[in-house]
Amino acid sequence: MTKEKDVMIACDFSTKAETMAFLDLFTEEKPYVKIGMELLYAEGPDMVREIKARGHKIFLDLKLHDIPNTVKKAMRNIALLDVDMTNVHAAGTIEMMKAAQEAIDEVGAHTQLIAVTQLTSTSEERMRSELWIDHPIADTVQHYARNAEIAGLAGVVCSPLEADLVHRVCGENFITVTPGIRFADDAKGDQVRVTTPAKAREIGSDYIVVGRSITASSDPVASYRRCIREFVKGE
Numbered sequence: 745m746t747k748e749k750d751v752m753i754a755c756d757f758s759t760k761a762e763t764m765a766f767l768d769l770f771t772e773e774k775p776y777v778k779i780g781m782e783l784l785y786a787e788g789p790d791m792v793r794e795i796k797a798r799g800h801k802i803f804l805d806l807k808l809h810d811i812p813n814t815v816k817k818a819m820r821n822i823a824l825l826d827v828d829m830t831n832v833h834a835a836g837t838i839e840m841m842k843a844a845q846e847a848i849d850e851v852g853a854h855t856q857l858i859a860v861t862q863l864t865s866t867s868e869e870r871m872r873s874e875l876w877i878d879h880p881i882a883d884t885v886q887h888y889a890r891n892a893e894i895a896g897l898a899g900v901v902c903s904p905l906e907a908d909l910v911h912r913v914c915g916e917n918f919i920t921v922t923p924g925i926r927f928a929d930d931a932k933g934d935q936v937r938v939t940t941p942a943k944a945r946e947i948g949s950d951y952i953v954v955g956r957s958i959t960a961s962s963d964p965v966a967s968y969r970r971c972i973r974e975f976v977k978g979e
């Protein structure tokens with residue numbers, strides 16, 4: 745079975761006006777968009793409904809991490825928006841991830857739930873010295889992915905460098921959504937575990953999440969198309 749691959753644009757803007765002006769640039773395609781905390785906290789859920797009504801698929805990235813009961817209730821409200829994808833932190837435990845999935849199932853939404861394994865801005869050194877996680881990052885990612893699978897989730901967020909490792913433990917149908925994407929000549933910024941769209945394809949990511957390499961580009965549509973060519977089409 746060939747799985748769908750796609751490019752998600754991280755719309756990390758602070759206002760609706762900015763976001764809509766950005767999306768208006770795309771006259772020929774309807775990119776999969778990721779809406780995060782910055783925009784949701786500023787503009788509220790109506791913004792999500794509006795972008796959905798314009799025909800975009802939406803990954804609502806709110807990274808829930810709390811006690812199971814609170815996460816379940818919050819996830820119910822996300823599920824009612826019927827977005828295509830949303831996420832929690834795998835560090836919240838299997839019980840918390842199960843509670844989140846239950847909320848989606850109870851609402852009957854088609855939303856795919858995925859779990860963040862280790863943020864792409866985290867290094868192994870920082871995990872050891874600050875978080876006291878004394879395991880290689882790849883092992884932690886694999887272990888958290890397995891926990892997400894046990895909880896019944898559809899996949900994980902991980903670095904593109906780890907997509908293959910995740911598929912090896914959780915199978916090819918388990919979705920890998922991978923931020924930490926940069927073109928070879930781009931600045932890394934706050935990201936640590938990064939690679940290019942072409943390399944992400946080679947390693948086996950299912951979706952790449954691309955923010956600044958598209959949104960801060962002098963020609964965002966051209967940069968988006970470059971991601972599609974390199975990652976989806978393998979050209």
Ligand SMILES: O=C(O)c1cc(=O)[nH]c(=O)n1[C@@H]1O[C@H](COP(=O)(O)O)[C@@H](O)[C@H]1O
Pocket residue numbers: 754756780805807831860862863864865901902923924925933935953954955956957
């Ligand atoms: O869940 C995410 O989307 C996410 C997880 C992660 O580990 N790393 C990560 O960068 N992200 C998000 O992916 C986007 C990456 O943006 P750029 O670094 O600008 O490409 C941001 O919106 C982050 O919030």
